[in-house]
Amino acid sequence: MLSYCTNVHPAEDLDGIVEQLDTYATPVREALGVDVLGVGLWLAAEVASALASDPAARARLAGELKARGLGVQTLNAFPYGGFHDTVVKHSVYLPTWTDPRRARYTRDCLTVLADLLHEDADYGSISTLPLAWRKPWDAAEDDRATAMFAEVTEHARAVSRRLGKPLRLAVEPEPGCVLDTVADAVSWLSGRVDPEYVGLCLDTCHLAVSFAEPAEEVRRIHEAGLEVVKVQASAALHVDDPADPTARAALAEFVEPRYLHQVRERSASGEVLAADDLDLALEELPAEGPWRVHFHVPLHAQPTPPLRSTTDVLTDAITALTAERQAPHIEVETYTWSVLPHASQVDLAAGIADELRWARMEVAA
Template sequence: MTVLSYCTNVHPAEDLDGILDQLDRYAGPVRAELGADRLGVGLWLAAPVAEALAHDRAARTRLRAELSARGLAVVTLNAFPYGGFHDQVVKHRVYRPRWTDPRRLRYTANCAVVLADLLAEDAGFGSISTLPLGWREPWSPSDDTIARLALDELTQTLREVSARHGRPIRLAVEPEPGCVLDTVADAVGWLAGRVDPAHVGLCLDTCHLAVSFADPEQTVARIRAAGLDVVKVQASAALHVAEPASQPVRAALAGFAEPRYLHQVRERAEDGGVLAADDLPEALAALPAAGPWRVHFHVPLHAAPPAPLSATTDVLTSATAAALSTSDQPPHVEVETYTWPVLPSSPEGGTDLVAGIAAELRWAETHLVAQGARP
């Protein structure tokens, strides 16, 4: 079975003391709220703290002890955001540095070293999710070659770290709308036959999957048929908009058009094609709104967004069930609602955020644990 975690990229700390403080303020109380002996946390370590930990074994030992003392277990890291993930404006900056930049390779290699020393004792492997190469433009054939060489170098690092520690550390490439690897089909086409599947596979973010309007079960089957694994599932839900031309709907959507993160939108056209906008304000201004929309805005799993909007939790449950039932080595499952601070009715304080994360994890236990995940 696979471990269920929640991703700490919802918290802004970018140094070790700040991370420990936020584990005390949030992760520990979430565990207590759930009445659990142990809580899985998918750590987000900004590049400076990952580098410091990678070069200081004593600091890694301290962090492992601090996690254990709080009843927290780590099997996965989120190495998609490099840093500044809670700046006032993030938008396209989250896709930098790209996989053509040596800093991305160094950061991910540092995360591998750190994760190997933090892995829970009963973890079969560790996973690290990463961005889908970069934003789609500019991207040239030479960029493609550089990125492939960088992933080859990282794979060698993963082999060496895995051999030293006796358990695999695996990279999970996460397709996202608007990026070089926009869809799972793009990622499979780029990775299949070119990477070592023992160390490189996919991160299936179920919000991103829903936005692309892809069929979840067929998507997982495509991954498996290509000889690749779903290494990690990011359990997340997108906004679904059945009637985007309706004025009440557009008024409700306006509350989600916030300035920090990019909220890509896709519209299902009458002919079955998909129309694209890179952000919600652009979609409201330019898309024809003749068919349903999906919006890249991670909404809490347990609470439906305000009517007349809805959430794609059906895609989440179908994709997770398919990934868990068809994998020889079940993927890690991580609840990743990093958007709590920018929701139209965001939690005002730590207690509310604790309650919200705990409620999401309860929902995940009810709807996903029965399919093979465990807290």
């Protein structure tokens, strides 16, 4: 079941979530002409906690989803809350995996997902952040995070046994974080977690920004005895010559205050240079090699040249996963519609439907 991630919508209470299902998800399903539309729910911590403590509220939400022809197999538990605040930036990485609030939130999401999981789903998945932003992080924090993963895994195991289907965590490496790359995530997870309940979320925008080769990274995961539990189908911005004035002017239109847009430059020697945000990259990077920008752009619509998107990385990743006989959940995650250049001209429901049509043709098939 191909899903779209509802973190594109700002609601952080149950009534608001139901209203947004009516405003966006139902029209998308109708536009696509499908009986069931997959939705990857984002539940902020406060509403996840309320649902986890109230079986009647969970039953209500399950009923609201079913009545609208919406199916859930995955949750996004990366943003804790405030994901549509005026400024998000580094706060999206809080609380970290050393903070009991992160463990509690993830346990709540597991409890909720067990009651929302669509009948056709073989398993449920929950994507989560790659421990923390990279600084500060020390051995003591490593130990605390390990203990919290063990605690949450035990809850996943218990809930899965009651449900009769596994619920699995999917750790999502992201540039700039403690687990910056797939290699970092594989190294940290291997031998530390139970691979039956913990694997990776492969965000293909993040993969592209790292200038990683999808087939190599999928092979790395497989050889470590881990699995890709979930793919976030997403695309980054790419520019071949960031020194070109036209390219720099086009990139400048994507500078905005809400989200962090990490940039990587690949030098002639193959070294990958880093900047933590697009405005910093325009000031600091040498612009002597191609750039990739962490800005989730709509899958179906290429940016205006000389910019382009990295949908080729997405399709290559799916090809590699197929070759390794892995069939993870696929969730289209373009949360940046509201901060795109000319965002006021966007019809969000129509845009999501167009993305999902593209993904059904190019990815899900």
